[in-house]
Amino acid sequence: MTEAFVRSTQPxxxxxxxxxxxxxCSCGASKTQPFCDGSHKGTDKTPMKxxxxxxxxxxxxxxxATAHAPLCDGSHKALESPAAT
Ligand code: FES
Incomplete structure (x- = not known):
């Protein structure tokens, strides 16, 4: 299974x-985020309608990383760098 490429950590x-x-775009490779540009070809990912x-x-x-694709559910917060202390 191909892992999705993280294009952005923001919705x-x-x-x-x-x-x-x-x-x-579910694969993260599209250059027209958040929408599909066909870059998923050759992976096991497909765009979501x-x-x-x-x-x-x-x-x-x-x-x-959302559990409610294609919309943001806040999961990106776990991917963001922690603030400097
Ligand atoms: S941008 Fe992916 S869950 Fe928010």
Whole structure:
């Protein structure tokens, strides 16, 4: 199984439109984060479909560690560097 590449440790805010479909990058290799650009080809990862039911801002996961893909669930906080003391 291919591990997802951590592109960012922050969520990506996107203004989605009701009725539109979005393809979230699950592999982390896409250069058009948080969306798929086809870079997953050759891995066992596939993009995840997100169908917007409302027009609103949503936060797509950028770290690929969320348990509620494709949206951020706060899991990225465990990946961030601890603050200097
Ligand atoms: S960016 Fe991945 S859980 Fe927040």
């Amino acid at each position: 990506k805010p996107v203004d989605v439109e009701a009725g539109k479909t979005y393809w979230w 997100f169908e917007a039911t409302e027009t609103k801002k949503v936060w797509f996961c950028g770290c690929k």
